[in-house]
Amino acid sequence: MAESPTPKSPSGKVFDGRLIRRMLAYLKPYRKQFWISLLLTLLLAVLNPVKPLLFQYLLDHQIREKDIPGLRLLILLVVALLFIQIIFQYFQNLMSNLLAQSVMRDIRVKVYQHIVHLRMKYFDRNPVGALQTRTISDVETLNDVFSQGLVTIVGEILQLLVMLGVMFYIHWQLSLVVLTTLPIMLIATYIFKEKVKSSFQEVRKYVSELNSFLQEHISGMYIVQIFGREKEELKRFKKINEAHRNANIRSILYYSVFFPVVEIISALAVALLIWYGTGEILYQRLSFGTLVAFLMYIQMFFRPIRMLADQFNTLQLGMVSADRIFKILDTEDFIPDNGTLDQSSTPFPAQVDIEFKNVWFAYNEEEWVLKNVSFHVPPGKTYALVGATGSGKTSIINVLSRFYPIQSGEISIHHIPIEQFKLNWLRSQIVTVHQDVFLFSGSVKDNITLNHPDITYEQVVAAAKSIGADEFIQQLPGGYDYTVKERGATLSTGQRQLISFARALVYNPKILVLDEATSSIDTETELLIQKAIEKLMQGRTSLIIAHRLSTIQKSDCILVLHNGEIIEQGTHTELIRNNGKYRKLYELQYA
Ligand SMILES: Nc1ncnc2c1ncn2[C@@H]1O[C@H](COP(=O)(O)OP(=O)(O)OP(=O)(O)O)[C@@H](O)[C@H]1O
Numbered sequence: 357m358a359e360s361p362t363p364k365s366p367s368g369k370v371f372d373g374r375l376i377r378r379m380l381a382y383l384k385p386y387r388k389q390f391w392i393s394l395l396l397t398l399l400l401a402v403l404n405p406v407k408p409l410l411f412q413y414l415l416d417h418q419i420r421e422k423d424i425p426g427l428r429l430l431i432l433l434v435v436a437l438l439f440i441q442i443i444f445q446y447f448q449n450l451m452s453n454l455l456a457q458s459v460m461r462d463i464r465v466k467v468y469q470h471i472v473h474l475r476m477k478y479f480d481r482n483p484v485g486a487l488q489t490r491t492i493s494d495v496e497t498l499n500d501v502f503s504q505g506l507v508t509i510v511g512e513i514l515q516l517l518v519m520l521g522v523m524f525y526i527h528w529q530l531s532l533v534v535l536t537t538l539p540i541m542l543i544a545t546y547i548f549k550e551k552v553k554s555s556f557q558e559v560r561k562y563v564s565e566l567n568s569f570l571q572e573h574i575s576g577m578y579i580v581q582i583f584g585r586e587k588e589e590l591k592r593f594k595k596i597n598e599a600h601r602n603a604n605i606r607s608i609l610y611y612s613v614f615f616p617v618v619e620i621i622s623a624l625a626v627a628l629l630i631w632y633g634t635g636e637i638l639y640q641r642l643s644f645g646t647l648v649a650f651l652m653y654i655q656m657f658f659r660p661i662r663m664l665a666d667q668f669n670t671l672q673l674g675m676v677s678a679d680r681i682f683k684i685l686d687t688e689d690f691i692p693d694n695g696t697l698d699q700s701s702t703p704f705p706a707q708v709d710i711e712f713k714n715v716w717f718a719y720n721e722e723e724w725v726l727k728n729v730s731f732h733v734p735p736g737k738t739y740a741l742v743g744a745t746g747s748g749k750t751s752i753i754n755v756l757s758r759f760y761p762i763q764s765g766e767i768s769i770h771h772i773p774i775e776q777f778k779l780n781w782l783r784s785q786i787v788t789v790h791q792d793v794f795l796f797s798g799s800v801k802d803n804i805t806l807n808h809p810d811i812t813y814e815q816v817v818a819a820a821k822s823i824g825a826d827e828f829i830q831q832l833p834g835g836y837d838y839t840v841k842e843r844g845a846t847l848s849t850g851q852r853q854l855i856s857f858a859r860a861l862v863y864n865p866k867i868l869v870l871d872e873a874t875s876s877i878d879t880e881t882e883l884l885i886q887k888a889i890e891k892l893m894q895g896r897t898s899l900i901i902a903h904r905l906s907t908i909q910k911s912d913c914i915l916v917l918h919n920g921e922i923i924e925q926g927t928h929t930e931l932i933r934n935n936g937k938y939r940k941l942y943e944l945q946y947a
């Protein structure tokens with residue numbers, strides 16, 4: 357997973373207006389919660405500084421004048437205020453978290469939805485791990501921004517301002533005394549904020565390294581064990597863990613230094629206040645109540661400053677995550693889907709033809725993978741593609757389903773260029789059975805239907821029966837409900853292949869594309885698969901990348917690919933008679 361070592365928000369600012377505005381747009385559906393949460397935060401910011409005022413009043417009036425009923429009333433007022441604060445706090449928390457969780461859900465779904473439609477080329481370039489981090493942990497970071505970042509910062513700043521205002525209003529000289537400690541506090545906070553930020557970023561970097569290491573090594577455990585690399589890989593894992601631990605400890609250290617420093621500074625402020633205040637009281641220039649109120653304010657004053665340091669970090673990390681997420685959402689790496697034709701306008705006949713006309717194709721600009729490829733598969737016929745590894749066989753079927761766009765030439769189905777079809781419909785007409793079968797975790801049945809709601813259980817069983825997969829599926833514990841785990845690790849290669857054939861049959865495509873697996877299997881399964889393939893090809897136009905001699909021999913025509921060019925084509929007998937490349941391949945492989 358390629359994380360940049362020190363991620364920065366694009367502008368490096370905490371308040372990147374463009375990003376914030378974009379994030380706020382996600383709040384729209386939750387406007388009500390947002391305004392309630394903001395309102396409560398603001399109310400709390402104003403209510404909090406009232407308590408010391410009440411105490412001041414109580415000490416200077418009711419206690420001095422021994423006004424017991426008045427005292428009771430004021431104490432009741434303080435208790436009531438506390439209750440109100442608690443209730444407000446509860447709802448504020450509830451609303452802001454509700455809001456953040458909903459926004460997070462929306463963004464995650466949106467990112468996934470976007471990724472699902474990106475073209476294959478994007479996935480060739482972007483590691484799975486990075487995309488995973490985007491949809492999971494980066495979105496999680498945004499959660500903090502929405503639940504405690506934005507609104508809380510506004511509330512805390514307002515509270516500071518209100519407190520300052522009240523303090524200056526009741527006694528400006530005392531306020532100045534308290535404020536003398538503020539610069540030290542601000543400097544300490546700034547240093548702390550910067551240090552913690554960089555160690556947080558480091559922690560995040562190592563977390564993502566841990567993630568990708570584990571992901572890779574657990575999927576590749578087989579290789580690690582086969583080659584006996586356990587010890588060495590463990591060493592590498594230990595090293596990342598060590599770095600992760602150290603980065604975490606660094607941030608904990610900063611916290612453990614910062615908090616006592618804050619304590620010392622506020623103790624200093626208290627000491628100054630008492631020294632100056634008691635003197636003033638003696639000269640009767642200050643009331644006892646005012647001094648107590650100020651002592652309370654000092655406690656309240658430093659807390660928001662400390663919190664602000666944390667919240668600015670949250671916000672900054674949030675900006676980095678938001679930027680990464682928006683980068684994915686801004687990726688317009690789609691296959692253009694401008695076609696208009698589909699079932700309703702151009703229903704295909706039972707059998708269609710496929711034509712490649714002077715097709716040139718490259719994955720990357722530097723290197724042609726298909727060079728001037730032309731061929732025509734008449735309706736209902738089976739064409740086989742043969743050729744050495746890397747000759748471009750899989751690429752031909754990739755461009756037929758428009759997973760990659762071709763650079764020049766034309767591919768048409770039923771005499772219509774494939775770009776004119778709606779992408780979804782085009783792909784629904786072609787079923788590709790791939791070299792490496794991919795099974796999802798879920799039941800065998802769901803793996804055959806791919807959760808298509810219109811495919812019935814009976815159809816699944818019928819397809820499996822005609823493919824010859826029914827027998828082994830019935831023997832699995834639970835039969836069609838047998839849970840496939842981890843891409844079908846508990847099934848054999850042949851069994852997985854048969855399931856994928858059943859999947860193809862049940863979707864009943866007009867065109868069958870088969871990338872036959874090279875892996876050799878036992879003769880019994882081989883026979884089963886052979887039959888299954890024949891069943892699949894029955895009555896439909898098929899393009900088959902064949903390795904099995906029997907498949908090749910039975911096909912209507914063989915296209916021989918060499919370095920992206922079709923160098924020979926004809927039936928098996930014709931090509932053998934030709935004594936060309938095909939004969940060589942054939943003799944190498946089967947003779
Ligand atoms: N996603 C990709 N991005 C860039 N290049 C690719 C990609 N897939 C394949 N290639 C390159 O294109 C060429 C043709 O590959 P292709 O997969 O079509 O071969 P193939 O004939 O199917 O081989 P095999 O018999 O081994 O499956 C190879 O040189 C390969 O390196």
Ligand SMILES: [Mg+2]
Binds near residue numbers: 751
């Ligand atoms: Mg291939």
